[in-house]
Every structure is written in structure tokens, then in C-alpha cells.
Amino acid sequence: MNPTDNYPSKALRDAVEAISSLPGVGGRSALRLALHLLKQPADKIHSFAAAVDNLAEGVHYCKTCMMIADGDRCDICADSRRDHDTICVVESVRDVMSIENTGQYHGVYHVLGGIISPIGGVGPSDLTIRELKERVKASTEVILALSGDVEGETTAFYIYRQIESTGCRVTTLARGLGFGDELEYADALTLGRSIAGRQPFKP
């Protein structure tokens, strides 16, 4: 069904149009979701809408690392047990959540808010690189945890050039075969780097 079709109710049409504006949600899915919501009790619909509405004013950004927070400072930056001399530079909020999820990192973060992309019209000044340069002065290590694609590598290279003069140690994520990956299905680039970056076997 086409989302521009005649809807039996204006309220339904408005809701379907709003929902289908979300990325990856087509007209049919939006209609299915709107009709699902419609079947719920009114208070459930209201609390759903309120939760979404609250995104506009209820979410703040940490003034230090630009991570999403409840106030001006995120829980990670406010945690004195974390290593504030190690800064992990990531593209987005989701990346912070992914790394936190591993439980393997105990430093702090810096969210760039995007990646340098000439095609996407995103330049270095659109990211929080200036703020990063200020923070790096007081740090011992910067981990560039960016994607392994061309834009990620370009951004990493740009940042490296900007901060190398500080003498801070700059590292990047280990690249190679994922755990559980089968050798025969690995792409040549990844496998090639895995061989070139081979490490001592620890039995």
C-alpha cells in the first residue's frame, strides 16, 4: 500500500506519515506500527508519545566528551575510578555504548559527532576536533577507534596530524580476523592485514 493513499482518518494518516519519516521504515511498516499503537490503551499511547517527546529536552550532552548525558557531565567523565589520561576517540554515541558493552575499556571518550566525509559535506570543522586538541594536551594516550573504511581512516589520519606535536601516544584499534571468523570467508584486505600484523602465539 502506498503511504500517499487515502487514509480513513486524518489522525491515522498523520501518525503514519510521522512514523514513515524514520529511517528504514516504509509506508506499509508505518501503517502496521500505527495500527498496533492504535490497539493499545490510551495511556500506553500517551506514555509512548511522552517518551519520544522528552528526547527533545530531556537529553543533554557532556561538555567534556560530547557524550549523551542527563546533565552537563556524563557518568563516564564523572567517574573518578576511570583513567582520565586515556581518551578513546569515536564517531558517535553508539560507538561509546558498543565499547562500554565490552567491559574492556576503562579510560574516557571523545565523541566526534561524525566522520570527515567530503561527499557527505562533513569537514573537520563540523566535528569536535578542536575540543579534542585541547583535551589531548593533558593526556597520555589517544585511541583512534574509528571505522575501518576510507572515511574512518581519513579522519584518523587528519586527527593524528593535528595532535602528533603534543607528543601524546596515539594508538588505533587492532584490525584482523574477528573471533569465530572462518578464514576462507574473510575478505582479502582483512586477511592480508591479519597476516602482516601477526602476533606472538600465546598458548
Next chain:
Amino acid sequence: MNPTDNYPSKALRDAVEAISSLPGVGGRSALRLALHLLKQPADKIHSFAAAVDNLAEGVHYCKTCMMIADGDRCDICADSRRDHDTICVVESVRDVMSIENTGQYHGVYHVLGGIISPIGGVGPSDLTIRELKERVKASTEVILALSGDVEGETTAFYIYRQIESTGCRVTTLARGLGFGDELEYADALTLGRSIAGRQPFKP
């Protein structure tokens, strides 16, 4: 990422929890959608929330056919050019929209609001069958446009039993190979019925 993980902000967590309550939307997708909304301007977030919120009070049901409407009467029942003596019985609001989309039907509808399903705990009294019986008395034809599965057929049979005494003509949707379907991929049941219900060739 697990939706029960620690979120950096309560407002974000509430939104993700609300969105992931939708059918077919998992924790990861909900997070992606919430972060997409978060990137929008505040007024866009508010209008999205308002459109959903309005579903609770802005949608009414037609008192005649139980279709979604802006008031007590839907556009179809209010349209004097339609054939009010032919009632097409469907399971849901979406079915009405699908049939309307074909442009091939000019009668009115009756939305059952579900289908008889002993496993799902839906009995005849949960549907609008009593209201249908009243309407059928003044009609000439009832089209049972229900799904071709066991529950659809059970519901059709039940309704037929309830209304056969009225003398109203009862029909059902033609079943067979879809247009463009390839014979070799058709399931045996559909193909068997297509042969049994073969029709005169019209060149």
C-alpha cells in the same frame, strides 16, 4: 547491544524502551531510531510525538461498519454512491484499505476486529458478528473476504451459519493462482483449488 544495558541518559532509555515495544522492532533498531530522532530539531521531535499521541483520542470508529473514521461515520458508509446492500466482511482496518486500494469494490464493509482463534483466545463474541447479523437483514449480498488459512475459513463458516437463515446471498473471494504467479512455484493446495475451480476461457 542489549536493550537492558546501561544507557547514558534516562530520556534516551525511556524512548528506546517505548520504541522497542513496537512489534518487529528490536533493541538495536529502537536505539538507532531514537538516536535518529535525537538528531532532529526539537520541533520535529515534538510534532512526531504529537502525531502519535493524537492516535489515542483523534481516531474514532464508524458505528456502522467499525472502520476507523474521523467521527461516528466513516467516509465509505457516508457515501451515497456506494452500494449499501453489499457488505464485504473483513478481519481488520488494513483489509479495508487493501480492498479500497484495488478500486474494484463499490459496496460497504464490516470490520470484524479479529478472527476466531481458539489458540489466541478469540471467540465469536469478541468480534462484531452480532452487529453484522443485524446489518445483514437489510442486505442482498455478504462477501466473506477473510484469509485463506484455517482460522479465516473457520470464521467464514461460523458467520455463514449465523446468517444463512436470512436468505442473503453469501459469497467469498475467488481463490487460485495469483496474477503473474508461476505454476511450478505454486503450492499444491492453491494449484489444486485453481484446477477444481477452473473458469471458462475468455479470449
